[in-house]
Amino acid sequence: MTATSTAPAALRRRLGLPGVVLFGLAYMAPLIVLGTFGIVAATTAGTVPSAYLLALVAMLFTAASYGKMAAAHPVAGSAYTYVRKAIDARAGFLVGWAVLLDYFFLPMVIWLIGGAYLSAEFPGVPRWVWLIAFIVLTTLLNVLGIKVAEKANFVLMAFQLLVIGFFVALSIRHVLHAGEALASTQPFFHAGSTLGTISGGAALATYSFLGFDAVTTLTEETTEPQRTIPRAILLTALIGGGIFVALAYFTQLAHPGSAFADESSAAFEIATTIGGDLFASVFLAGLVVAQFASGIAAQASASRLMFAMGRDGVLPRVFGKLHPRFATPAFGILLTGAVGLAALALDVSTSTSFINFGAFTAFTFVNLSVLATWLRDRTGKRTLTWLVFPLIGVVVDLWLLVNLDGIALVFGLVWLGIGIVVLAAITRGFRRPPPEMTFDE
Template structure:
């Protein structure tokens, strides 16, 4: 049993999965990957979470919270880049864990990512619904409360807009990744223009007095704020899930991961500084749309309206990339037999995992339509942080076990950089609410039951007669 759960999937087998008939369509370059990363990273973080973190945790020191989260992601991103270039196969952290740590760790990461993406998709769809409803009300269109809220919230029966947008994104992802990337590029372009517009409009209205006190909640608040806004950074994980669909993964994947992180971190720091300088941080308790709210407070209502439109585009692109990442992780696990193999099939015409995409669309639409997300969205953060820790550890392990493997991109200063990633991410997990940690443990325990009842018996590696573990024993 021990040998079974820790069996490794050789990198040559992972690359063989990327063969004709089983592989996805290779249509993405460095630009598309960077835009995918920016598409997922800039959205909910700027347009929603900045206000929450500033008002309740960090105050004006939100700048420091973004820097801390950005550092954690920078260290982890270098680890991801090494694996992504070496194993350009769908599955992201799940695939990397399978190659370096063994099947049980791969399962834990994959099960973790399923939760991360599913909760994120539902939460982002609900946020999208809120912005759309507000925009419609601004032009005099009022939808029935029963159709815009989950059961038990303000007379709600179903959050129909949230379900509809997931249906649209699901259809787009089924048609093909090239088409999805084109739509994403347009939406990312719009929201970047809106973010730049906010910076131009807001910088002249900054009052340094609003930055005092700078750390009203102390360093504890800064780190708690960093753990909350970490949701804003998880997009680069979705970049690595696209590995199998990249034309030149050895060069383009590291570039896409690193450039998207750099662009977004710089914009986050600038926006958070201007935002907390324009409006006293406590006022953000009153709104879930802090960027538009700040412009309203200084009388630039037309700018506020444009920001709301940009927010819709921003959140839509986040939703698109999140769903893309979820379907690719599910596809990879199914192809390995750890989940039903039917979901690991590629459509002959569209070259996309249609069954996985439909399943993810149905489940997340039901979650978004009938579940008030609330604090459960924090599960996205803890799931992401746990995956980051395992990937960083996997880099150290694989460097020791297989130092001669060809690595077209190498994470610098191993084991220092991966160790820093583990420390940063571990402390951010510690900073999350205890109830979130308990829920995460419960989810992992459920996953272990599923693995031992189904996954270990149906794993594709079980069909091999040779003991793969022996290949790594030298």
């Protein structure tokens, strides 16, 4: 190992393929597809599974690009690392800065949504109690180590999948009791739906896939990362997408169309219809568990991105230090928890309006990184997978980016502008590249 300064901190390799895939699925929180079911159903005129199927196909192109870059650069840092190594260090910094908007604030949004669910069910308990409980528990688990967090995620995901299984089973029973067929094309396409409505729903559904890329932040804690991480990325996208499509299909069968008393709580309405009040309570518990598991994964990802940037010196060096006992990036974990306290003064719609700017910016540049790698050295690289696929990924991601709402674009551009100022400061007016450490493993 070589470095331009003293020997850097090193994360411990403890995770195998199942643990990494579990982390990605926990981040995606499959059950949350029901939390937005009513909104997507209204957008697609009642063809939610088609929206998720289209989103899955679109995201697989970007997932393939993440897999290629993870194999080529098996270190922490995700899009930030890939862009700075494949394109330019300055571009890498700006992409990393944009990704921080997503990674850094996403845990706050997750905790806020979880707190909102619980506050609605238990109005006598102040919302801040739930928020602080979420923040303290997830922060503690992440500081203790990735293996502790992995075990917690296993239990939480098991319960989440159990709730999903019950929801599907009750939906099937409801459909059969109504005398309807289980095999139908209606949930995918009908006379009232169009390609335009389905595409609009896919743009919303794509947000549910934000998480397959997060597994790349665990590269330095994964055994055989050049083989494990690319497989984990594709498996996470495929398994998560498969769950989304199947769950949306049976839910749409149980409740055809898009008419709900309240679109934002449509899943509770459906849960009550197919399983009564008792199952509705179990469903609420499942949603809260999904938020908790997703919060663990999101906070872990954010801290590891900050660890990579701190180790390189583009963030203060304290971010690049590990806890002496637990070997975790404790400063980034604690800071993410502290930022989560801002949720006490925000609502869900405001806090979620700007995080996707960073995600789609990162997706676009990871695809461009694959193209840059292919242009630099085409030896042994197939044109289809190294040129055509990433080009499709770029087009899809740019389409998603420019179709974000106005608030998201304004917040994102302001954040990017701040990043340019920071970059100018640390590069002395762009006259030198950002500081960098190099590692030969």
